[in-house]
Amino acid sequence: MKLFHSLLLLGAFLAWEAQCQTTNSSVLNCTSPPYVSNANHSETGTSPGSIATYTCYPGFRTTGSVQKTCRDGQWVSSGPSLYCQEIYCSYPPTISGGSYRGSASYRTPLGTIISYYCYSGYVFNGTHTDLTCQDDGNWTPLNAPVTE
Ligand SMILES: *[C@@H]1O[C@H](CO)[C@@H](O)[C@H](O)[C@H]1NC(C)=O
């Protein structure tokens, strides 16, 4: 009798199932758009069809889709997920008969300045001695050209 009672309770417990279901998912609002590292966002709202637009911070390269749309209560992007990748300069060019002063590596921080010089017995033959690591990850001449 006691066992039967327990089984009855267990049966009642297993039989009980429930969930809260929306009658129409196309009217669901979204919460705030998801966080993406090294980016901020602004959105037209959180209602269905609203659009969130992301911007990678300066110094980060944008890969993937910058927009997400609120659909069925979820922010969905139309393309690959957004990724904001930090930009670096790689090693600067080498010159024969000389080298450069300044710190550079395969991941040189943006804004780094290096200055070329010649070993003794060599003279500089070029337009610029100083290069700067630009926001796009390229080394470009800094200041005015060298004059003889
Ligand atoms: C769901 O809501 C949308 C927008 O209000 C409406 O166009 C559509 O007919 C609704 N669908 C159902 C099944 O009620």
Ligand SMILES: *[C@@H]1O[C@H](CO)[C@@H](O)[C@H](O)[C@H]1NC(C)=O
């Ligand atoms: C969605 O948000 C609007 C505006 O805040 C509100 O009027 C509406 O009831 C919300 N809809 C749902 C399904 O929560």
Ligand SMILES: *[C@@H]1O[C@H](CO)[C@@H](O)[C@H](O)[C@H]1NC(C)=O
């Ligand atoms: C996002 O960041 C950029 C650069 O830091 C800034 O100019 C812009 O105002 C920010 N936008 C929002 C919505 O916070």
Ligand SMILES: *[C@@H]1O[C@H](CO)[C@@H](O)[C@H](O)[C@H]1NC(C)=O
């Ligand atoms: C400097 O370099 C240029 C281009 O490489 C070359 O044509 C020129 O002869 C060089 N000048 C001297 C003085 O070596």
